[in-house]
Amino acid sequence: MHENYKVWFFAGAETTDNRFNIFTGSYIRLMTRIFETDFKFIRGVYYRNSMLNVIWALNNAQNQIINPENHKITRTAFNQIVNDGLSADTQLIITSSSSGSVVAAQVACYLSEHNRKNSCFNKPLYLVLGASMVATDSPLFRQLLKYQKEGHIGIIIHDELQDAGDNSAGIGGTSRLEAYRNAFGIMFPILSSRFKGPSFLNAHPERGHIHRRKSMTVQKAIDFITIILIKHRLAGKRYMEKAEKVLSEASGEEINIT
Numbered sequence: 001m002h003e004n005y006k007v008w009f010f011a012g013a014e015t016t017d018n019r020f021n022i023f024t025g026s027y028i029r030l031m032t033r034i035f036e037t038d039f040k041f042i043r044g045v046y047y048r049n050s051m052l053n054v055i056w057a058l059n060n061a062q063n064q065i066i067n068p069e070n071h072k073i074t075r076t077a078f079n080q081i082v083n084d085g086l087s088a089d090t091q092l093i094i095t096s097s098s099s100g101s102v103v104a105a106q107v108a109c110y111l112s113e114h115n116r117k118n119s120c121f122n123k124p125l126y127l128v129l130g131a132s133m134v135a136t137d138s139p140l141f142r143q144l145l146k147y148q149k150e151g152h153i154g155i156i157i158h159d160e161l162q163d164a165g166d167n168s169a170g171i172g173g174t175s176r177l178e179a180y181r182n183a184f185g186i187m188f189p190i191l192s193s194r195f196k197g198p199s200f201l202n203a204h205p206e207r208g209h210i211h212r213r214k215s216m217t218v219q220k221a222i223d224f225i226t227i228i229l230i231k232h233r234l235a236g237k238r239y240m241e242k243a244e245k246v247l248s249e250a251s252g253e254e255i256n257i258t
Contacts, residue, residue, distance in 0.1 A: 004090045005235050007031065007039045008081055010107075012098030012131070013053035014215065017043045023214065024097070026221035031095075033246045034229070034239060042080060045073045045103060057099035058179040060106060061133050061172020064143045068110040077107045082120055092125040093234055097224070098211070101132035102172065105140055112152035124154035126234050130161035130224055131211060135170035155234060160227050167195055168211045222247055 009031065011024045020028065031039045047053050056073065068074035086092065092111075096104035108127045115121060127144065134141055136158065147153045162169040171182035185192035186200040186209070202208040205216055214220045228234050229243040 003236055003238075004087060005035065005038050005093060005239070006081075006084065006086065006090050007035050007093045007095065007235070009039070009041050010077070010094070010096035010100035010104040011041065011046075012100050012215070013050040013057070015050075015053075015100070016046050016048055021215045022217060023220040026218040027097075027224060030221055030225055030246055030250060034225070034242050035235075040080070040084065042077050042100075042103075044076045044080070053099050054183070057102040057133050058172060058183055059176060061102045061135070061138065061140065061179055062174055062176065063139045064109045065106050068106060073103060074106050074110055077103060078110050078114075081107070081111065082114075086120050088118070088122045090121045091123050091235070092121060093128070094125060095128040095130070095224075095228065096132070097130040098168075098215075099133055101129040101134055105129060105134050105144060108153060109140075109143055109147065112147040112150075115152060124148075124151055126155045126157075127153055128157045128161065128224075128228055128234075130157075131163060131166065131214070132158060132161070132169060133172040134158075135173050138170075138172060138174050140172075155232065157228065157232060157234075160231075161224060163210055163214055166211045166214075168200060168209070218250075222250070 009028065011020065014021045015024055028041050065071055065074055068078065094104050094108055104127065108125060111125060144153060144156060148156060167186055171179060171186065173179045173182055185195035189195045189197045189199055198207060198209050200209045200211065203212040205213060225243055225247060230240050233240045
């Protein structure tokens, strides 16, 4: 009998329910090939304006949201997850990227607190924070570690999914002031003593900011899946082998993301 997995994905700021960059579209399609109906993309939590998504993430990357049920974004994401056939033996895996990692971290806290008596599922959830704005010295990240120590969260993958040289990693900092100072610095490095160019606003496929360049590649999706499912075997041997097969088939092919 196969284990029961449910895998969710919180995408970054450029995403709407029906618009994806190359990385996001590729990740969704490849993970759907691997998990079929057990992989879902969180919908209904994104503003149409990507800057508003970034602002929400900057405002909420530092501390656990109090009363997340009163906030539309966390409530909407939470309801999608708990109302999608979770059972006692479900292994829940939450994956995320960029500003979406802030929403994922907040929802992981929400789920952990809500599930203290195993009312939704019995197994600790797994959390993947890729290309993440969440700083590891923030109170929010420390809260995730606290839930992990208490047994509500199992594996957390963070460091391995930050691109070398990406100065947007962890820009949420430990306070909103620090978050906005960091955001200003990576957007206008010429005015910053801490950050160097290119600007985060530069989306040129060769000379642009590494975070933006990586988001334009299928390879980023392949790298994510390789670390999550093959290196760490987050969904066990069966899905590790399926991921190897799907990635092998995808190698060199053009993935349609429209």
